[in-house]
Amino acid sequence: MDSALDKDLLAFRDEVRSFLDKNFDAEMRAATARSRTGFMTRELHVRWQKRLNEKGWMVPNWPTDQGGPGWSHAQRYIFDQEMALAGAPHPIAFGPRMLAPVLMKFGTEQQKRYHLPAILNSDIWWAQGYSEPGSGSDLASLQLRCDDAGDHFLLNGSKIWTSYAQFADWIFCLVRTDRSGKRQDGISFVLVDMKTPGVVVDPIITVDVPERGFQEVNQVFFTDVKVPKENLVGELNKGWTCAKYLLEFERGNPYSGGLKRSIGKIRKIAKTETNGGEPLIADPDFARRLAQAEMEIMAQEQTELRLFGRLKAGQNMGPESSLLKLRGTELQQMLTQLATDAVGYYMSPFNPYVPGRNAEIVGPDYADGVTAKNLNSRKTSIYAGSNEIQHNIMAKAILGL
Ligand SMILES: Cc1cc2nc3c(=O)[nH]c(=O)nc-3n(C[C@H](O)[C@H](O)[C@H](O)COP(=O)(O)OP(=O)(O)OC[C@H]3O[C@@H](n4cnc5c(N)ncnc54)[C@H](O)[C@@H]3O)c2cc1C
Known part of the structure; x- marks a missing residue:
């Protein structure tokens, strides 16, 4: 990549590196290095996002008149690569990457004026209320009741698998406003303040979660929750259009930077770990798997550059x-498995990251968190639409089958 960069782009890359050096501080680096998900704490994420915003780099995907930096494609790519190589997390996606484009396209002037600056400045933490028990892949079957109660709506039902809802100030929800016609035509998109009476967050404790409070997913219950009518986004019963538009932003992420960082770490581990007295990196089978992964990452990078x-x-x-x-x-899953295989029996100690925990880490530093990350990465082929669903979308919408 370096050889392809002109003088201006090299200067931009150096500016990004120096910004990351100064602002992605030691506390944040330590937290992300041990985290099974890349999640630090709400406080650290907000601190990090505010620093990005002060620099004007919080929302690379927004148009310039809304606060975006107006980068060229090459600058955006360099920024993503450098963030990934430093292990720095992107802003939590629910507000800036997912909701904001929907508000820009479908929101009222009042919604834009209130919510877009709050998202930019990380003053409001958003959660995504799409899935329900029984409605995941088949999202259009969702049932969260939203009844017209005169000057407000009334919500009853629940959302599930809601990531980091325990930290959220607001949640955007798909709700059922009509049951008479086609399922997609009775869905609306509403914004709900989590402090409204009747909203309850219940943690879901998964295999990789060490303690309540550090869970990734939750079930959120709504009992007679009053939602002002001005919190409807777009038209009543036309929420499916907003929902689909948001999903394209949820899925359109670059992966290659993070993958390159991960494979670099695996390479280092394989130079230290041994197999039958020889470094693991010299083991023909392991070397083949590593080379295969490297080729596939290069192919992913080329596809990302093209798209x-x-x-x-x-x-x-x-x-x-x-x-x-x-x-x-x-x-991602291929690499977390490769890392787990590379650390050998150090994969057994399970050291999930909990801020403030002082338990002794078993094994070398590089083995810390490898198993937790591998278990956690099973989720990636389920959330944001399972891989089977992605196959179906590509078959229909790209290949026209
Ligand atoms: C860690 C994590 C975080 C999440 N965070 C959020 C969040 O913040 N907000 C939110 O709203 N949701 C969230 N989700 C939910 C996620 O979007 C759903 O889990 C996902 O859409 C799958 O739905 P489901 O769990 O109901 O599985 P199901 O839809 O019941 O699928 C079960 C299996 O059947 C397969 N399948 C289903 N339909 C088809 C089909 N038509 N063709 C072929 N195969 C099919 C699936 O691929 C899967 O293997 C999260 C999920 C996870 C795991």
Whole structure:
């Protein structure tokens, strides 16, 4: 990549590196290095996002008149690569990457005026209320009741698998406002303040979660929750259009930077660990798996360059986002498994990250968190639409089958 960069782009890359050096501080680096998900704490994420915003780099995907930096495609790519190589997390996606484009396209002036600056400044933490028990892949079957109660709506039901809802100030929800016609035509998109009476967050404790409070997913219950009518986004019963538009932003992410960082770490582990007295890296089978992964990452990178190269700020990718999500997550899982195999029996101690925990770490530093990450990465082929669903979308929308 370096040889392809002109003088201005090299200067930009150095600016990004120096910003990351100074602002992605030691506390954040330690937290992400041990985290099974890349999640630090709410406090650290907000601190990090505010620093990005002060620099004008919080929302690379927004148009410039809304606060986006107006980067060229090459700058955006360099920024993503450098963030990934430093292990720095992107802003939590629910507000800036997912909801904001929907508000820009479908929101009222009042919704834009209130929510977009709050998202930019990380003053409001958003959660995504799409899935329900029984409605995941078949999202259009969702049932969360939203009844017209005169000057407000009334919500009853629940959302499930809601990531980090325990930290959220607001949640955007798909709700059922009509049952008479086609399922998609009775769905609306509403914004709910989590402090409204009747909203209850119940943690879901999964195999990789050490303690309550550090869970990744939750079930959120709504009992007679009053939602002001001005919190409806777009038209009543037309929420499916907003829902689909948002999903294209949810899936259209670059993966190659993070994959390259992961494979670099595996390479280092394989030079230290041994197999039958020889370094693991010299083991023909392991070397073959490593080379295979490297080739597939290069192919992913080329595909990302091609697809992102077509986009202007504020545009979404369209159904090709499914292609990136499918291959990107398959490769993530391939690498977390390779890392687990590389650390050998040090995979057994299970040291999930909990801020403030002082339990002794078993094994070398590089083995810390490897198993937790591997277990956690099983989720990536389920959330944001399972890989089977991505196959279906590509078959229909790209291949026209
Ligand atoms: C860690 C994590 C975080 C999440 N965070 C959020 C969140 O913040 N907000 C939110 O709203 N949701 C969230 N989700 C939910 C996620 O979007 C759903 O889990 C996902 O859409 C799958 O739905 P489901 O779990 O109901 O599985 P199901 O839809 O019941 O699928 C079960 C299996 O059947 C397969 N399948 C289903 N339909 C088809 C079909 N038509 N063709 C072929 N195969 C099919 C699936 O691929 C899967 O293997 C999260 C999920 C996870 C794991």
